[in-house]
Amino acid sequence: MTEREEIIATREVTLHMGPQHPSTHGVLHLILDLQGEKILNVEPDIGYLHRGTEKIAENLLYHQFVPYTDRLDYMCAMSNNLAYVMAVEKLLGIEITERAKYIRVISAELSRIAGHLLALGAWALDLGAMTILLYAMREREIVLDIFEEICGARMTLSYLRVGGVRYDFTDSIKESIKRLLELLPKRMDEYEKILLGNRIWIQRNRGVGVITGEDAIALGLSGPALRASGVKWDIRKDEPYLVYDRFDFDTPLGENGDCLDRYNVRFEEIKQSMRIIKQALRDLPEGPFNVDMPGLVPPPKPDVYKNMENLIHHFKYVSQGFKAPKGEVYSAIEAPKGELGVYIVSDGSEKPYRLKLRVPSFHNLQTINHMSKGRYLADVVAIVSSLDPVFGECDK
């Protein structure tokens, strides 16, 4: 920086960006200390969407809380369902069926695709490339159609349940997923051409929001944003849950830890998710999709009308739920945004004594000050998008 530039320095200004700013991904409120257009300090002010999810959970039966998890990261509800039901299953000490495991993997990876597509689309929109948002939404729509075919819902899915999944995979769902897998690679090439062939996109992302792997770990960054800084940590690989250890997939890594790397990592992850889904569909075993435990899983609805015992099971499930043994467990999964962990303290009753959600968006947002300091105001927009925060999750 030349001496001349130093002289132009103006009075320090504090600017409030959000909570109703189109590029703050919901209700992020940033308090920016500016010197001209240069960022001195960024203080995120969160909590506008705080609904007290953890308090609500303490007052609900274990199975009643599943729909609330949909509303955390509503861009990829399956992953949230998965994190929660896996924690409860760990507490209960049950092993779900093979088929349910494969179905869960496929669902979680589909929701990762849906989540990343929206992340890329919204990011491009924030930086002025609106076409990509429309394209990404078009493809996301196909994924949502598949979700609708699977469970009837498009966004708040509640598809996974403690002990398995709610409905079985039919052949027509498999066909739909196969069609998606055929279509998506071509469409992804289009995005790549539009974005990586665009000088503006490159310039606004390359070298912006750089964070080293060491700093990122110290600040609690996880998921694709951490991998973009070159840290090889993917819970699917390092602590494989479900059947992830049976699939062949790569963990894409970045080198520079800038916004462009975070874009590349997400982009690659969509491709890896497609690889996983392809293998899971190929190996999807036959068999039951729920554990055979009447206390945990209610009987199929048609049987409830015909059989007295089933009616009793159904009634008990709905009205009393099930008891979990006393103890505490923490279970984490690799959600599209990072480590999504659920910590449950059980006192032996039907409701969790304490339920803590370790949500990636919350921890990832902490890095924003580190990434933005010394950059310009316009870079903050790119940095926020590259972290991909979702406020349903961040504010709980």
Place this chain on the structure above:
Amino acid sequence: MKHAITEDLLIKKVKDNFRHDIIETTVYKGEVTHLVDIKSLRAVCNFLKTDPDLRMNFLCDVLGVDYFRETPRFEVVYHFYSIQRKHRIRVKVRVAENEAVPSVTHLWPGADWPEREVYDMFGIVFEGHPNMKRIYLAHDWVGHPLRKDYPLRGYKDRYNPYGEEKPEEI
């Protein structure tokens, strides 16, 4: 096999170094938990982070639990993960009401927000934290919602007609 080695490391190594500071060690569902004396929390955390075999470089979360009827009333729980060694450990401290917990932000800067969240939700103060204030709720909020004696519907005021009446002492 790897499991057994890790457990040996997580339990024995920590216990050998802090014979008098660890009150209780439990293993439940393969998760190792050390209940630590609050006075030695900093030393234990420092050891967990710097020991070459443990290398707990990633702080997953800090959270509070309110054991309403017990004394000391609260528990603050830390979840650590080692990205190099791929193991997890949980450290807990018991905290009485109005007792401060030493902050671990100097070891893991990422503890900043989670500790603020614990303060917001339970009213537990972290000593040495650079910015100890509420994070989710408004700065003039009364009470700490995740305490067990805080009503589910909140306290009654002009914005919340369905809340419960506020007891006198608050």
